[in-house]
Amino acid sequence: MDLLHTQLAVVQRQLAFVATDPIDWKLYVQAFSWTVTFFESYLLLRQFPLYSKTSPPDVLAAHFDEETFAKSQAYGRDKARFSLVSGLYKQALDSLLLQYGFYGWAWDVAGRGIGQFGYGPEYEITQSIVFAAVLVLSSSIPTIPLSVYQTFVLEEKHGFNKTTPALFVADLVKGWALGLAIGAPFLSAFLYVFKWAGDRFVPWLMAFLLVFQMSMVVIYPTLIQPLFNKLSPLAPGELRTRTEALAARLQFPLNHLYKIDGSKRSSHSNAYFFGLPWSKHIVIFDTLIKESKPDEVEAVLAHELGHWHHAHPTKFLVISQAHIFTVLALFPAFLHAPAFLRAFDFSPAVAVQGPTIVAFLMFQMILMPLEAVVSIAMNAVSRHFEWQADRFACDLYPRFSSPSALANASETEKAEVEGMRDMGDRLAKALITLHVKNLSTVWVDWMYSAYHHSHPTLTERLRALEGFRLERAKKE
Numbered sequence: 011m012d013l014l015h016t017q018l019a020v021v022q023r024q025l026a027f028v029a030t031d032p033i034d035w036k037l038y039v040q041a042f043s044w045t046v047t048f049f050e051s052y053l054l055l056r057q058f059p060l061y062s063k064t065s066p067p068d069v070l071a072a073h074f075d076e077e078t079f080a081k082s083q084a085y086g087r088d089k090a091r092f093s094l095v096s097g098l099y100k101q102a103l104d105s106l107l108l109q110y111g112f113y114g115w116a117w118d119v120a121g122r123g124i125g126q127f128g129y130g131p132e133y134e135i136t137q138s139i140v141f142a143a144v145l146v147l148s149s150s151i152p153t154i155p156l157s158v159y160q161t162f163v164l165e166e167k168h169g170f171n172k173t174t175p176a177l178f179v180a181d182l183v184k185g186w187a188l189g190l191a192i193g194a195p196f197l198s199a200f201l202y203v204f205k206w207a208g209d210r211f212v213p214w215l216m217a218f219l220l221v222f223q224m225s226m227v228v229i230y231p232t233l234i235q236p237l238f239n240k241l242s243p244l245a246p247g248e249l250r251t252r253t254e255a256l257a258a259r260l261q262f263p264l265n266h267l268y269k270i271d272g273s274k275r276s277s278h279s280n281a282y283f284f285g286l287p288w289s290k291h292i293v294i295f296d297t298l299i300k301e302s303k304p305d306e307v308e309a310v311l312a313h314e315l316g317h318w319h320h321a322h323p324t325k326f327l328v329i330s331q332a333h334i335f336t337v338l339a340l341f342p343a344f345l346h347a348p349a350f351l352r353a354f355d356f357s358p359a360v361a362v363q364g365p366t367i368v369a370f371l372m373f374q375m376i377l378m379p380l381e382a383v384v385s386i387a388m389n390a391v392s393r394h395f396e397w398q399a400d401r402f403a404c405d406l407y408p409r410f411s412s413p414s415a416l417a418n419a420s421e422t423e424k425a426e427v428e429g430m431r432d433m434g435d436r437l438a439k440a441l442i443t444l445h446v447k448n449l450s451t452v453w454v455d456w457m458y459s460a461y462h463h464s465h466p467t468l469t470e471r472l473r474a475l476e477g478f479r480l481e482r483a484k485k486e
């Protein structure tokens with residue numbers, strides 16, 4: 011532990027200039043955030059001409075009739091236009107808030123607010139919670155019209171919206187209440203660790219965040235998701251039998267199998283799993299069940315179980331811990347740095363006192379370049395994981411059909427394994443159905459995709475699936 015702290019102290023010395031040098035951090039944040047926004051707009055503009063194509067790529071030609079393809083192009087174009095406008099709007103808003111000292115103002119407002127109840131500046135954590143609430147409300151209220159437009163105009167126009175205005179308002183209120191119920195204790199504990207551990211906060215804070223992440227794995231699906239959606243046990247039938255057999259064969263510790271009413275809000279569909287290592291739950295969207303045959307849904311689940319087999323969630327957790335560590339290791343230099351806070355228009359009194367949350371928030375802003383790189387890298391990793399999970403589904407047959415694997419198998423088991431032969435084809439079918447039903451964009455610019463997409467494009471996935479099939483045919 012001492013070695014860690016010595017190393018961290020070295021980093022801090024390297025960054026000592028932050029505390030004293032009058033650097034124009036605000037200008038730097040403005041410049042960088044506008045650069046990112048313009049770059050994202052440029053990517054959208056690269057994508058635009060592709061919406062004018064009149065026919066899908068060859069691999070998909072058989073699956074799209076002319077009308078559906080035209081619909082998907084129109085939907086894609088509308089979404090891209092919306093992203094362009096909303097991206098610029100949000101950036102303009104953030105930029106104005108930053109330029110005119112909104113954060114300093116919000117901190118003072120929070121201070122006056124708690125002052126009304128007799129709490130002084132020594133109640134830093136209380137003031138921090140009020141400050142965070144002011145920030146959340148004042149940054150989310152101006153974007154409500156965007157969500158309203160997206161849900162009730164854009165999605166509605168293309169036939170996806172199932173949300174009623176009452177549900178929309180209920181979701182919004184629930185979201186805020188939940189943010190307060192979880193956010194306030196989280197923030198208190200987070201800030202308390204800083205206070206308690208002093209300069210040695212890095213390992214403690216990492217431990218705290220890890221415990222928090224792990225408990226969210228349990229709390230989110232059991233306590234939070236049910237507030238928004240209804241999870242009900244999947245009814246007995248072909249899909250249930252298939253899923254249970256697949257889980258048993260792979261020794262996936264399946265505890266519960268749920269259907270979720272995703273169709274309550276939207277017609278977009280999917281499936282996922284969650285839980286602790288020894289007890290997992292699978293959730294399937296009712297829309298997926300409705301649109302695809304049981305054996306196709308099974309192939310989608312085989313893909314999901316591929317994520318489990320390759321421990322993808324754990325790998326993501328490890329990457330995120332490394333990321334958090336880097337961020338926290340850099341932070342101390344910014345924690346007691348009056349010059350840094352002065353650059354963001356905090357009053358000299360506040361800057362000297364250096365409230366942790368304020369320093370952390372401003373620190374997050376200047377980390378934007380790092381975060382941009384991390385997000386592009388994470389997308390690349392995620393696309394690789396998707397490819398691995400597809401490959402896993404296709405390789406189930408060779409894995410279980412080898413002579414050694416079938417040595418003591420009963421006739422029923424042999425038939426079950428034989429049934430896996432076309433898993434790849436079924437996965438392809440399910441992916442195409444999902445894509446067609448969701449009117450997802452089929453022509454995607456490579457640079458746009460590299461920047462934004464956590465999944466390979468449909469064309470890329472189908473090509474890879476075909477590759478796995480050919481590879482296997484050659485071996486056989």
Ligand SMILES: [Zn+2]
Nearest residue numbers: 313317396399
């Ligand atoms: Zn996946």
